[in-house]
Amino acid sequence: MEFFSFELIHIAAGSLVGFVIGLTGVGGGSLMTPILVLGFGIAPAVAVGTDLLYAALTKCSGVLFHHKNSTVDWKIVSLLGAGSIPSALVTVVLLEQIKVAGFNSDSLMMGTLSVMLILTSIIVLIKGRLVSYVSHHHGESDLIDTLKAYRPHLTVLSGVILGVLVTISSVGAGAIGSAILFLLYPNKKPISIVGTDIAHAVPLTAIAGMGHLHLGTVDFDLLTGLLIGGVPAVYLGSFIGKYIPDHWLRAVIALLLFAMGIKLALRGISY
Known part of the structure; x- marks a missing residue:
């Protein structure tokens, strides 16, 4: 009976987070992983690994939808993947070496996750203004012109960074990934940015999740x-x-993410 109740709690957690994701568009990793760690006492590595596979599986239908509606730029996806997939694999290898050496990677994951949550909370709040500014000034800013000149290289570099951060924390492929794309590709329609970001997130989270499966940090129940x-x-x-x-919901979610980031940072100190 206790096991069955625990399973019901997992289903309830999935329902709550899934509902908020659909309602606000905030990425699942930003909510699911800290809830599993703080709410259920799940080990950070297991929470991250399980959430990565959860994200890969739940976002597949989104890719099909956006591909069908021609709102995925596969060239950008390939540039991001050229950086993120190798960096995710290298990060898994490094995590395995840390494990073999007998070191506890929980403090690394807690620290990275807390920083990513705080950063995500800020992006959730300012994303609308940021997108508006870039859209109206992309032809007037030297910085944005520079970004445009080196856009393919910066896209690959962004993929490298996302690959490392997503593999360690499961956070970043959603809000942060789309914010990067808005900055690098200001002329893209928002729906295309979202579709492209999701199309990149699926293989990244799947490969990172399989890496965690190899490390034994995925709980299938x-x-x-x-x-x-x-x-x-x-x-x-x-x-x-x-x-x-959803503007007030986003403010509440941003505050929640910030609070969870601070809580995880404080808890990480004790690891």
């Missing part, structure tokens, strides 16, 4: 419960979100 609760809730949140202004 937990993953099953999260999927059962989360997948239907995402669609429900998306449906309801059409009728609810």
